Amino acid sequence: MSTRNRANPLALAILICLYERPMHPYEVATTLRQRHKHESVRLNYGSLYAVFASLERRGLIVPQGTQRSGRLPERTIYALTDAGRVEAHDWLTELVSTPVKDYPEFEAALSFLPALPPDDVVSLLGERAVALEVELAEMRSTRELFAKGDLPRLFWVEVEFRERLRESELAYVRALAAEIGAGELEGMQWWRAIHDDPDGPAASQYSNIDVIEGGGA
Amino acid sequence: MSTRNRANPLALAILICLYERPMHPYEVATTLRQRHKHESVRLNYGSLYAVFASLERRGLIVPQGTQRSGRLPERTIYALTDAGRVEAHDWLTELVSTPVKDYPEFEAALSFLPALPPDDVVSLLGERAVALEVELAEMRSTRELFAKGDLPRLFWVEVEFRERLRESELAYVRALAAEIGAGELEGMQWWRAIHDDPDGPAASQYSNIDVIEGGGA
DNA sequence: AGTAGGATACTCGATTCAGAGTACCTTATT
DNA sequence: AATAAGGTACTCTGAATCGAGTATCCTACT
Known part of the structure; x- marks a missing residue:
């Protein structure tokens, strides 16, 4: 209970x-x-x-x-x-x-992103994209196995679902890497600055600003 | 280490x-x-x-x-x-x-789905869809708050990501509920049968079949 | 028939965790 | 000045967890 x-x-x-x-x-x-x-x-x-x-x-x-x-x-x-x-x-x-809040590890990774230099992040996201493609290919072949084994879809809806989530993740990773690579993400100047000169004037500019009260209904 | x-x-x-x-x-x-x-x-x-x-x-x-x-x-x-x-x-x-395997609770729920009667599942999925819509609306208003607070996107990519995942989930829930409601999901006959008559001849038909060796590369 | 190697079927103990509990401080009220 | 209310800064405890360990069984080879 x-x-x-x-x-x-x-x-x-x-x-x-x-x-x-x-x-x-x-x-x-x-x-x-x-x-x-x-x-x-x-x-x-x-x-x-x-x-x-x-x-x-x-x-x-x-x-x-x-x-x-x-x-x-x-x-x-x-x-x-x-x-x-x-x-x-x-x-x-x-x-x-009832939906509950899950905590995917990648969400945590994203929330700490500014701690790594932007150029590193672009290539790390590239690595992740490749790994996700491999994983998706494996999932598809698993599904084919299931289908051939005459196991009705009822028994593998969870595999389909996992596949949809990973597809979304891949799309997001690609889009984000492209934006950062192109220098288009809002906040890039500050991000570059603190990693080029950790003690420079930009260092403290945002250190406290992500304090927003309330949020959501 | x-x-x-x-x-x-x-x-x-x-x-x-x-x-x-x-x-x-x-x-x-x-x-x-x-x-x-x-x-x-x-x-x-x-x-x-x-x-x-x-x-x-x-x-x-x-x-x-x-x-x-x-x-x-x-x-x-x-x-x-x-x-x-x-x-x-x-x-x-x-x-x-490096992507790791997360275990969203809903994936577990999906994998145990056959344990509930199909009609119940349709309405439960409907409930979930509504809840997800509410949550998405809240997330959008949180994002607006962030944007108004002049916090650069760099600091809330994780919120965007969470939103994309929930959108995928909502789409999947709706599609699945529709399929089950229309009686189109593969395996429905068996599913109906065991819940209408738990000791009937269908009861054991699939009890062992979801044993598929190998799977994936 | 004997035995080496690997899988199977558990058991145990050190570590980690979550949540409840407690003492303290600040602020508001009279 | 005394007291109540609410938040802050921890502490404690039973339960959960992970990984490593042990005993048993099966198979194949000599």
């Missing part, structure tokens, strides 16, 4: 897996890996057993029995409770209906 | 702040908040002092002296070392030049 408990996406993945049938932790991990969920969701298998324990504490799953193969440790099989079914449904509903 | 140390973006934000001049931890936090960095970077001020301590241990910053106002605890002022300057430069360079 507490939103704090919804921080770990592995927990949701587990609940949804157990929706199908009771499993033991390792089987859940294997299933998720087989279905390539780790490509769309951040899953720390390191905390697998801790997350199962926390779900049990919260009454969302119950141990159903154990099973043993060879002399490996016993495997506890867990099943979803009614509360678990409700939680999985509510969580997923919220995830689909 | 170890990539593990580059996990926390607050550390980079601190290094870049100290690039300007030595400060005490609380002053760094205040500066970052004033510059709205928390909107583009995930900054946990809860671990502020821990991160300063870790940067000092790694030799990237050094305490320069202390200062005291009233009977508040002493404030330690930290300065960047040469190693710290190098680390900040290298880290930022990597961030700009």
Whole structure:
């Protein structure tokens, strides 16, 4: 219930897996890996057993029995409770209906951009553009594999989505690199100045100006 | 150096702040908040002092002296070392030049979509589209504020970028909702079937098929 | 049949984190 | 001058996390 408990996406993945049938932790991990969920969701298998324990504490799953193969440790099989079914449904509903603020690393990079000299930035953005093109090519071939494997689109909408986002990013990177390269970006004079002469008169001009109160509705 | 140390973006934000001049931890936090960095970077001020301590241990910053106002605890002022300057430069360079895999929450949501009934999904996507429109309107007004405040574009490229991504998301959400609503998405029959009759013959048909080996180059 | 090499199935501990908590200061009020 | 309200400057704690470690199993080769 507490939103704090919804921080770990592995927990949701587990609940949804157990929706199908009771499993033991390792089987859940294997299933998720087989279905390539780790490509769309951040899953720390390191905390697998801790997350199962926390779900049990919260009454969302119950141990159903154990099973043993060879002399490996016993495997506890867990099943979803009614509360678990409700939680999985509510969580997923919220995830689909309500946008949250994500923090893509590149957004952070952009916000610190003035700390690097403009010429360096142009070539670094060029590197990124190339890498993004390679990644997009890979994604397209993955999609072809999916299509050939007769897996209906329903099961790979997330791959399409990721592709759209990366395409937008590539377009933005190209446009920005071109603008900086052409010296057309607003603020370029100051940017050049502080990197040519770090102690020059321009150094402090903007040091405090990006203080804008309010912003947004 | 170890990539593990580059996990926390607050550390980079601190290094870049100290690039300007030595400060005490609380002053760094205040500066970052004033510059709205928390909107583009995930900054946990809860671990502020821990991160300063870790940067000092790694030799990237050094305490320069202390200062005291009233009977508040002493404030330690930290300065960047040469190693710290190098680390900040290298880290930022990597961030700009090399795309990493982010995990937007909505991508996770999409990958679990078949767990909800299709009709529900259509209306949830509709909700999301509305919320995204509101958010985009807010972002545009924030940008206008920036522009009026005479803050050069150089300092808000990250806001533009975020806007482009959200626009792509909105377009995708609308298209997907329309396709599902029209019953045109590949896999719809199966999707309808398992939600109309969870134990029916369709239930297991795809339960294992999204196992595709390889994928990507 | 014995065993080397690699994959599989967990376990453990040091580190890091988020959020709640607390003490202090400043300002406003009477 | 006393006190209340609100913000500032930290501190603490339980929980989460990552990576490294260990034990077991399977396969192939001699």
